[in-house]
Amino acid sequence: MTHGVVLFHTTSAAMRAEKVLMKAGYAIKLIPTPREFSSDCGIALRFDWNQHDQVKSLLDAAHVEIDAIRQM
């Protein structure tokens, strides 16, 4: 499975994103931000890259502030 990661500015945003996506039933996981990605925040959210569009639109709809979304 190809994974994607959502990068954040702050831990609080990562927590909010996790809540939103878990509630919607997505298999996601909070992980330490992979070092190959420069990010403000030490925690990133890993997801199934096939669900990229749904993940992005859910986070947008919930006004979760994100730094970037990257493919792993």
Added chain:
Amino acid sequence: MIYLDNAATSWPKPPEVLRAMTNVLERAGGNPGRSGHQLSIEAARIMYQVREDIAEFFHAGDPLRVVFTSNATHAINLVLRGLLKPGDRVVTSSIEHNAVMRPLRSLEKQGVNLHVIPCASDGSLDVKQVAKALSFGARLVVINHASNVVGTILPVAEIAPIAHQAGALLLVDAAQTAGIMSVDIQAMGIDLLVFTGHKALLGPPGIGGLVISHSVDVSQIEPLISGGTGSQSELEEQPDFLPDKFESGTPNIVGIACLHAGIHWLIGRGIQAIWAHEKELAYALIDGLSAIPNVEIHGTCNPDRSVAIVSFTVAGRHVSEIGLRLDEEHGVLTRVGLHCAPAAHKTIGSFPEGTIRLAPGVFTTRDDIHTAIRAIEKVVRS
């Protein structure tokens, strides 16, 4: 033992609060927002959940505008020292705690223009006096929601529009009301709300916070301390976003988890039911004390206009002697003296001797109050 010192700190705590303490250390003992392993993430999850619950509790809207501090004093200092610059005008009342008065007096020495509005001797604040004081404009109005000495409730919702019209922000110290009265920052027009975790919110000492309304431009407030936040770790400068801007250093995750348990216990019991219970106790205290000769009750003597804090003095007797005898001979625990609020005691006319303060809490019963009144009567008569 009858504990009547809930205005200093609430005791006992619900068993759920004690369980939350061991639970968080066992299950979520990592450093929140730092390491990214499962114990760290679980701690961050708890911290975020409490942020959400507090935002909802005070109607803040955005959970990221809830900033955790070590206590109310810390949160008040954060705003006062972070916002006010030499030449700024700040307006406060004469019934404030030293958590407000001391930083303001210190800032006054640095060139901040401080105006103290006199309250009446029952602790009440006339809104017309506030309007008069604000006719010269101000950067900030800071008032408590209820006095820690006499319990008198200040008219926050009436003051807010006057403050805003004068171009001032409104900072409210809800140390004595959060958990007893409903505090809705949007409906009341509060820009900056300070709360403490260890009083009526039933958490442990060492946790408090600041709730920042959307009306506040946080770029105007400098952080009180700076340091590690777990975010923007590549930078040597402090982040400018909330809540990280004001939350440097390892947070008190134990305090936060226990505060969460305390708030949920309160919501289960019902804030209105709690206030009704405490009002009933305050009425019983006032009735009982009024019947004892030489006792003078300070404040409004009206539990509809005050939280359940009853302060009294006894003609010709030292408050310290009465407090000690109540404790030693009857197991009735009160707080005597100036309650960290010299300005308030000057206002009610009890400076420098102070008063004996009785502050029942959510676990105090009517029987406790009757026993305490009998004890006070015995001590006063002998």
